[in-house]
Amino acid sequence: MDVSIVVPLINEDESLPELCNWIESVVTQNNLSYEVILVDDGSTDDSWAFIEKKNAGNPNFKGIKFQRNYGKSAALNEGFKAAQGDVVITMDADMQDSPDEIPALRNMILEEGFDMVSGWKKKRYDNTFTKNIPSKLFNATARASSGIKLNDFNCGLKAYRRKVVKSIEVYGEMHRYIPILAKWSGFRKIGEKVVEHRPRKYGVTKFGWQRFVNGFLDLATIMFLGKFGKRPMQFFGLLGTLFFLIGFSFSIYLLIAKFASADFSLTNRPGFYIALTTMIIGMQLFLTGFVAELVARSSPERNYYLIEKKQGIDN
Numbered sequence: 122m123d124v125s126i127v128v129p130l131i132n133e134d135e136s137l138p139e140l141c142n143w144i145e146s147v148v149t150q151n152n153l154s155y156e157v158i159l160v161d162d163g164s165t166d167d168s169w170a171f172i173e174k175k176n177a178g179n180p181n182f183k184g185i186k187f188q189r190n191y192g193k194s195a196a197l198n199e200g201f202k203a204a205q206g207d208v209v210i211t212m213d214a215d216m217q218d219s220p221d222e223i224p225a226l227r228n229m230i231l232e233e234g235f236d237m238v239s240g241w242k243k244k245r246y247d248n249t250f251t252k253n254i255p256s257k258l259f260n261a262t263a264r265a266s267s268g269i270k271l272n273d274f275n276c277g278l279k280a281y282r283r284k285v286v287k288s289i290e291v292y293g294e295m296h297r298y299i300p301i302l303a304k305w306s307g308f309r310k311i312g313e314k315v316v317e318h319r320p321r322k323y324g325v326t327k328f329g330w331q332r333f334v335n336g337f338l339d340l341a342t343i344m345f346l347g348k349f350g351k352r353p354m355q356f357f358g359l360l361g362t363l364f365f366l367i368g369f370s371f372s373i374y375l376l377i378a379k380f381a382s383a384d385f386s387l388t389n390r391p392g393f394y395i396a397l398t399t400m401i402i403g404m405q406l407f408l409t410g411f412v413a414e415l416v417a418r419s420s421p422e423r424n425y426y427l428i429e430k431k432q433g434i435d436n
């Protein structure tokens with residue numbers, strides 16, 4: 122199969138007919154064998170009814186329906202598991218991503234040798250204060266932290282070589298950091314393409330102000346997991362040892378001062394309690410690293426989402 126197109130969605134029954142017709146037109150004109158995997162993330166409108174109807178008329182359109190809303194990352198993760206195409210393309214269902222970009226994105230993967238290509242919505246139609254400025258700050262932080270020179274980490278329009286999506290696991294709200302996940306999995310050739318950002322035609326955004334806080338917390342999480350996920354003792358053990366040595370050294374100093382002066386009182390000195398607290402923190406950090414190491418080496422890595430229905434996808 123030439124291409125798999127994964128579309129996560131929630132309550133998009135207005136935009137789905139136009140989007141699906143547009144995708145079908147593009148892949149047909151370019152003679153591509155394809156599948157479109159529509160992942161319904163717990164919609165409460167008629168989105169799933171449309172997916173069932175579309176699958177009955179064209180089996181290339183397939184569907185996965187979650188029993189409740191798990192989030193975009195979970196939807197992408199399940200779509201990646203089901204994808205069979207040589208190139209996997211993701212796009213949002215709100216019509217702000219253009220399916221006309223599909224052939225060019227696919228060519229960058231197959232002809233230019235990229236493992237992954239991320240879209241860059243250079244000209245945006247979003248509100249400058251609530252989206253554009255926070256987005257620039259977020260992208261600058263992600264670039265500095267990861268070393269990946271992308272202008273738009275969170276663009277929903279991306280293309281992947283199939284082995285990339287089969288090698289990563291997207292969970293929580295990590296969809297913003299798929300380029301970083303790919304890099305940590307050993308896929309270094311990550312490119313970028315300027316893509317069209319279309320004005321919103323249907324519905325409203327599904328992401329609130331929480332994304333600003335969650336985005337930076339998730340970045341800290343993914344950077345930690347990428348470096349220390351398999352060896353947490355190297356992080357917690359180092360910090361714990363450092364804190365313990367500082368506290369222990371200060372305690373030795375206080376003991377020497379005590380023996381050197383008969384009037385010196387340990388318990389009346391703030392330094393005594395600082396040294397004691399620092400040593401306790403150091404031991405706790407060291408034990409945290411030890412327990413985390415045991416968990417990391419013994420726990421199976423798996424995600425579980427309760428899927429209510431599948432349409433046109435083999436189990």
